[in-house]
Structures are given as structure tokens and as C-alpha cells.
Amino acid sequence: MKSSKNENLKNFKASEIYNKIQHLALVEKSNPxxxxxxxxxxxxxxxxxxxxxxxxxxxxVMMEKFPSVxxxxxxxxxxxxxxxxIEVLHRAGVEHDNLDLFKTVRQFWIEKFFSNEYIHYDVPYxxxxxxxxxxxxxxxxxxxxxxxDVKRMERxxxxxxxxxxxxxxxxxxxLVLKPERSMxxxxxxxxxxxxxMINFQSPVFLFExxxxxxxxxxxxxPQVELVFFDSTHxxxxxxxxxxxTLVHYLMED
Ligand SMILES: [Mg+2]
Numbered sequence: 001m002k003s004s005k006n007e008n009l010k011n012f013k014a015s016e017i018y019n020k021i022q023h024l025a026l027v028e029k030s031n032p033x034x035x036x037x038x039x040x041x042x043x044x045x046x047x048x049x050x051x052x053x054x055x056x057x058x059x060x061v062m063m064e065k066f067p068s069v070x071x072x073x074x075x076x077x078x079x080x081x082x083x084x085x086i087e088v089l090h091r092a093g094v095e096h097d098n099l100d101l102f103k104t105v106r107q108f109w110i111e112k113f114f115s116n117e118y119i120h121y122d123v124p125y126x127x128x129x130x131x132x133x134x135x136x137x138x139x140x141x142x143x144x145x146x147x148x149d150v151k152r153m154e155r156x157x158x159x160x161x162x163x164x165x166x167x168x169x170x171x172x173x174x175l176v177l178k179p180e181r182s183m184x185x186x187x188x189x190x191x192x193x194x195x196x197m198i199n200f201q202s203p204v205f206l207f208e209x210x211x212x213x214x215x216x217x218x219x220x221x222p223q224v225e226l227v228f229f230d231s232t233h234x235x236x237x238x239x240x241x242x243x244x245t246l247v248h249y250l251m252e253d
Pocket of ligand 1 (some may be wrong): 036037039040041208209210
């Protein structure tokens, strides 16, 4: 089941994971639940980050306080591995050791990045829509379990999932967000999955990019089948070595 470090089987193909899920559903009839994280798991948030930072340069207070820095914002280009804005600004030549600048950018970044409006700039990773649709066709329940919170991001999250044609019918495919933004992402996800597993004795798959979340669930809910989506993460922890690892969702290679 789990890959062996010695056999160098760390990276899996989407088709292998899909076949496993299909087998559980159709042959073993074990009624699995498939859980997907959103940010940096189904959706590449780099375009959102780029738009947020580009727009911050147009905030009047930026030009008033940091006139020599603002022109560098036009050089901003985000990449798949970017996390937060510090490295992005650094690459663009923005001097961010200035604490006042950092605090000002951070305040705007929080307002914009975690908003119903800016998540419209997210783009699904290659093959992700088709992959989730294929799982839907197996008549398997799907949950999007995200650290986004209801107040700031529920409306936009629904809009963006539907815009890109991800299944979301509130029956077999549901969106679950944090009720409060202050909640810890990993604990929220662990508790939600734990509560589900108490009520349903069925296999659970979690597709997730954040090692902090994966490591907590691997430790406390070892029955969960974890799929590490290798895009970007907070770098607070390293991903476990012996879980399925995906870099895209394309089925054909
Ligand atoms: Mg994520």
C-alpha cells in the first residue's frame, strides 16, 4: 500500500491512486470518502498571489510611504513553489527588510489574499478537474476540506469550484470550511476527519499539500490514506517519506 523508500517508489501516478480508489469502491464496496484540500492541492494559488501583490502597489499609502520601492512591484512573477510573499518580493527586487514596508504589505496581503474576490485568480492544477470528476463518476462522496474560513472565503470558494467545473452538489460533493478564521488548520482538519470516522467505518483518502496537516493526521489518524500533493507548503515541517506523492493529476502518464 504505502511506498517503500528503498524501492524508490515515492512518486505515484494519478492513475495508480485512482485505480486504488476505484477498487475500494467497486470491488471491495467499502464506501470510501475522498477528501481534497483546495489551496495548493487542487488549485495553484500562485496567480492569486501575483495579482494580490501587483494590486498592493496601487494602494495610495504604498506610493506615499514607499515611492522608491513601488516601481519594483511591476517585476513580480510568482512560481509554483512560492509560499507567502517574501521570496516573491525579493526576486522582484523589492527591499523588504524595512519593517514598516513589510507590515504594510502584510496587512494588504491578508485582506486581499484571503478574500472571496481574489480566489477567482486561482487556477486548477493540471488534470485536477478531470481527476475529481472521475472519482465523482464512481459515485463516491467527495469533500473539499479547506483551511479557508466561512466568513471571508465561502462564497468565492463555491464560485471558483463551480466556475472550473469541479463537482459541488452539496450531497455527494461538499465544501467544508473553517467556521472561524482563528482555528488552527491542522487541528480543524484532524477533528473533522476524526468525527467522520467515528460515524462511518469506511476508508478515507486525504489529498493535501501541507506537511503540518499530513504529519498530524498520519500520527493521530493512521487509518487515513494520505496523498501528499507536492506543490508548495509552509516549510515548517518536511513531508513524510512513505506516503503517496503526486505532482499532477494527469491520468495518462
Ligand atoms: Mg493547502
